[in-house]
Amino acid sequence: MNFDVNKDKRIFGQSDIAKSGKKVATSGLHEIRFHGRGGQGAVSAAALLSLAAFSDGFEAQAFPKFGSERRGAPVEAYVRISTIPIRRHNQVYQPDAVIIQDTTLLRSEPVFDGLEDGGLMILNAERRPETLGTKALRWVYLPANRISETFLGRPLPNTVLLGALAAATGWVSLAALEQAIGNHLVRKGEEVVTANINALREGYRITLEQEEAS
Amino acid sequence: MRQQLEGSRAVAEAVQRCRPQVVAAYPITPQTHIIEHLAQMVADGELASEFVSVESEFAAASVVLGAVATGSRAFTASASQGLLLMTEVLFNIAGLRLPVVMVCANRAVGAPINIFSDHQDSMALRDAGWIQLYVESNQEAVDTVIQAYRIAETCELPVMICMDGFFLTHTFEPVDVPEQEAVDAFLPDFHFARTLDPAQPMTLGGGSEPDNYQEYRHAQHQAMVSAADEIDNINTEFTQSFGRDYGGLIDHYQLEEAEVVLVTLGSVMGAVKDVVDSLRGQGQSVGALRLRCFRPFPATHLVAALRNTRRIVVLEKAFSVGADGIVATELRAALHNAGVAIPVESFIGGLGGRDLTLSLIEEVFRAASAEPSANCRFAGLNSLPDDIPIIEET
Numbered sequence: 001m002n003f004d005v006n007k008d009k010r011i012f013g014q015s016d017i018a019k020s021g022k023k024v025a026t027s028g029l030h031e032i033r034f035h036g037r038g039g040q041g042a043v044s045a046a047a048l049l050s051l052a053a054f055s056d057g058f059e060a061q062a063f064p065k066f067g068s069e070r071r072g073a074p075v076e077a078y079v080r081i082s083t084i085p086i087r088r089h090n091q092v093y094q095p096d097a098v099i100i101q102d103t104t105l106l107r108s109e110p111v112f113d114g115l116e117d118g119g120l121m122i123l124n125a126e127r128r129p130e131t132l133g134t135k136a137l138r139w140v141y142l143p144a145n146r147i148s149e150t151f152l153g154r155p156l157p158n159t160v161l162l163g164a165l166a167a168a169t170g171w172v173s174l175a176a177l178e179q180a181i182g183n184h185l186v187r188k189g190e191e192v193v194t195a196n197i198n199a200l201r202e203g204y205r206i207t208l209e210q211e212e213a214s
Numbered sequence: 215m216r217q218q219l220e221g222s223r224a225v226a227e228a229v230q231r232c233r234p235q236v237v238a239a240y241p242i243t244p245q246t247h248i249i250e251h252l253a254q255m256v257a258d259g260e261l262a263s264e265f266v267s268v269e270s271e272f273a274a275a276s277v278v279l280g281a282v283a284t285g286s287r288a289f290t291a292s293a294s295q296g297l298l299l300m301t302e303v304l305f306n307i308a309g310l311r312l313p314v315v316m317v318c319a320n321r322a323v324g325a326p327i328n329i330f331s332d333h334q335d336s337m338a339l340r341d342a343g344w345i346q347l348y349v350e351s352n353q354e355a356v357d358t359v360i361q362a363y364r365i366a367e368t369c370e371l372p373v374m375i376c377m378d379g380f381f382l383t384h385t386f387e388p389v390d391v392p393e394q395e396a397v398d399a400f401l402p403d404f405h406f407a408r409t410l411d412p413a414q415p416m417t418l419g420g421g422s423e424p425d426n427y428q429e430y431r432h433a434q435h436q437a438m439v440s441a442a443d444e445i446d447n448i449n450t451e452f453t454q455s456f457g458r459d460y461g462g463l464i465d466h467y468q469l470e471e472a473e474v475v476l477v478t479l480g481s482v483m484g485a486v487k488d489v490v491d492s493l494r495g496q497g498q499s500v501g502a503l504r505l506r507c508f509r510p511f512p513a514t515h516l517v518a519a520l521r522n523t524r525r526i527v528v529l530e531k532a533f534s535v536g537a538d539g540i541v542a543t544e545l546r547a548a549l550h551n552a553g554v555a556i557p558v559e560s561f562i563g564g565l566g567g568r569d570l571t572l573s574l575i576e577e578v579f580r581a582a583s584a585e586p587s588a589n590c591r592f593a594g595l596n597s598l599p600d601d602i603p604i605i606e607e608t
Contacts (some may be wrong), residue, residue: 046386047220050386050387051218054388055218060218060386060387061385061386062385063380063384063385063386064380064384086387087483087484087487089484090569090571090572093571
């Protein structure tokens, strides 16, 4: 990248430099980005994933990128899972996997940004979408709203999608996710914990079937 | 034992282990989770403390002022506009030499209103007379809370722990919150020599005339200057007890024989370390220094650490509007006073939550290979097309 500090007082004036995040020393690092809407549990899902990865013996980091906190607004959350301590607190720009909790975000949010060919895209959808972007991604799609309604009585797709991620990647164990749900949701009572664990397992099962079929 | 905890939760647990008798705070993003956790602990009987729900940040600061003046250990937290609403009381707490400890969950100051992180809020209070410690990670936030009570009560000065909002407060990462017994051994009970007590009436904070006000202020300054040694000593003692070292006043990374050193504060240091490793891998002799203690300003420590380098770039998340970067200005003065002629270039960035990406940090390092610039520059500024009028003419 060429720039002349004397030429332009507004140094680094190109927004693409600020937004691109070149990877440095990323061996043994998995980065995951969640796209959801406020109220769908993207932030909780990221926290749960980091808790599970940590109890599996990895270094882990999870954090949200809030807009204004309101129900329905687009929300991003990030997770890093690593074999070495994680020092940076930057957003995730080149995810290895993206989880989309709502299909409407495909149109409004830059969900494909930073995903490279072979990257994993997990989508909460009843069927395979017609337009899948231009990249050669690995797609997993499952009706997480419908599944979560069966177990939880309302559409809260996050634990179903975590099950899908565990099945598709193996980056985190199903047992650790179950344990994380049990600990994290303990104040909500046994019924909520059990329902979420069942939703998680169903997401895991469907994704394994889909992977075997493809 | 290491646990995966949200930063705010980890800080609340550290505060709990310090056994504050009074907690008073008013909610403001991104600080709110800290006091929510503390309120929950009090409600659950896990923290024997009086939690005072107040009507404003001004009241929160006033309550902890009164609590410490009457001999109780106290805690509060705030950010941004909330911190600024405390301003008058914070100057009083410092002038009264009351060892209050607070957390500032660093957030930008409006207008425009912005809930995200930079350092403008705490930097605006740099002259309030509070010790200011900026932390890099949630582990350091936890450990610094414990150190802060020791520092405050030893020096009879208030301490503000500055932790980046969202980047730290809302991040889950592994943290070892020390056990209660270990904290008790490190932090003795609070006995305030000047406690207000109806049985032994005395005045705290009486008026001062032109013939002695300046002496009070001089004494306050002397106390702040000598606090630097205590901060260092307490950090050393903490390292001996808990095995974690934050360098006391300044922390550094790959400073040995570094020709270019980036100076910064807070959580961005983690990304800076990753960039230093990358650039060193390419054969460039770069290093980084983190100003952990901003007040008192560790001028002699900075000069000693930086005097053998060739170029210095400061990257900070606050500035004095119409002047320059705050840390850059003070660092230039420190070097000048010591007769050290090293160019210090000032970069402002990461304002209002703008991410200081690895590539942007790398560009800041590379800027030091060009001619030094006397003017502060904004790193990561978006260009606005020149031909778009701000107000459309009809």
